[in-house]
Amino acid sequence: MIQHNVSLTRFNTFNLPSVAEQYLPLTKVEQLSDPVFNVAPQLVLGGGSNMVLLEQIKGLTVHVLLGGVEILGDGAQGAKEVEKRNGSTGYHLPSVHLRVGAGVDWNQLVRYTLDRGWYGLENLILIPGTVGAAPVQNIGAYGAEVAERITAVHVWEYGVGARVLSPEECAFGYRDSRFKHEPGRFLITAVDLRLNGDHELKTSYGAIQAELARLAISEPSPADVALAVTNIRRSKLPDWFFLGNSGSFFKNPVVPKETYNRLKARYEDLPSYPIDENHVKLPAGWLIDRAGMKGARDGQAGTYALQALVMVNHGGASGQDIINFSKKVQQTVRQKFDVELEREVQLIGWKG
Missing domain, CATH: 3.30.465.10 (Uridine Diphospho-n-acetylenolpyruvylglucosamine Reductase; domain 3)
Structure with missing residues (x-):
């Protein structure tokens, strides 16, 4: 049965304030025969990790609770x-x-x-x-x-x-x-x-x-x-129950070997993981740390003091706050290393 105006705050690991206009728990596969599943819902929710939610999720949210x-x-x-x-x-x-x-x-x-x-x-x-x-x-x-x-x-x-x-x-x-x-x-x-x-x-x-x-x-x-x-x-990740987070927020960037060689000449301690003859993976956490953004914060949004790759909600941050601060992290890393960080999390409800 579809419920209305259901809070999703306890259903996302960032602990972001969010309300589903319509909410349907999916507990049995047989429910999928309902005509409501002829089209995609606005949001399919699992454990609520790896996502940043808007404060209002329009349309239908389906919460997948299929066990076994x-x-x-x-x-x-x-x-x-x-x-x-x-x-x-x-x-x-x-x-x-x-x-x-x-x-x-x-x-x-x-x-x-x-x-x-x-x-x-x-x-x-x-x-x-x-x-x-x-x-x-x-x-x-x-x-x-x-x-x-x-x-x-x-x-x-x-x-x-x-x-x-x-x-x-x-x-x-x-x-x-x-x-x-x-x-x-x-x-x-x-x-x-x-x-x-x-x-x-x-x-x-x-x-x-x-x-x-x-x-x-x-x-x-x-x-x-x-x-x-x-x-x-x-040792690196906070418990989301006490400090909202979604684990790793950014992907580790894969860069051309020429870019890696340029950075290695400047930073001898730069860690790396070869991908193939022409590409190297760099640890995003190291880049964020060396850019001076480890443990930084703006209001209630920031990076975790023990692991720069983790964005955290110190309490009361909105999804927009998290996104705004992540853009600041991306810009700082881009300016220092000329490397682009890509978000690993999904942005739910954002347009464009």
Whole structure:
């Protein structure tokens, strides 16, 4: 049943004041047969992360609360260690296939799989949001992306009906997917994931290596990697319940090698991650920090004092306040480094 003038403040991790003109909780797939789903709603809401909301959301907001984890194929437990590659430990287990409802909390899913000895999501622990939002953003962290584990995405295509999209049809890219480029076409209802198999741990990021060393772990298991990532994220990211935020606000920019060489000549400590022969990824947090914007604020909007990549709501900020301050961060980085930062979050309700 559609409700009217419902506050979305507690449904977005920035804790931004926002009211949905019309609000419909989607708890069963059968609801999609209602004629209201012949056209796209104004907003499809999951966990409320990775978005900046206007104070008034016109039209219909659909809150996806579809739950359930179905085991499509079960692998025997007990990982067998296989050969080491590039200094990392590998594991082999029979593959496990899961179908997960779009409304399931992502972090709870990661912990659920780790508790059962199913591996592949350990680097993605503590990412806020729901399973249905994960393919849209192609969420990733510390060298891993969810697209590596997705085998199918179940969707409702407005005006058409239920469909199942292959990974190729989803057109996954770095923090990108078909869903971002075709807004208003699909509502994600479930995601199929493949875990285990020949699984090589991803520990190449310096922060993970440093944390494993601090924990005196020389031969890490997937659970150890998850622990290291958990510790790293908790040391850098505020709890949105107490300090509104949406995690990483900007993408790490990918620049031509010529740009990287120019900056490296000026800043010897510039971190980088090679993408290919001609492009290099730079850490946006480092750029924002060196531009003097770490911990900066304007009114109630600012960047987090412990992680420059995170925008925060100190209490009472509006969505417009967050956007205005993010533009200031972009301008400052552009002026200092001649590098353009792109927002990772979605702007809900903005025109143009």
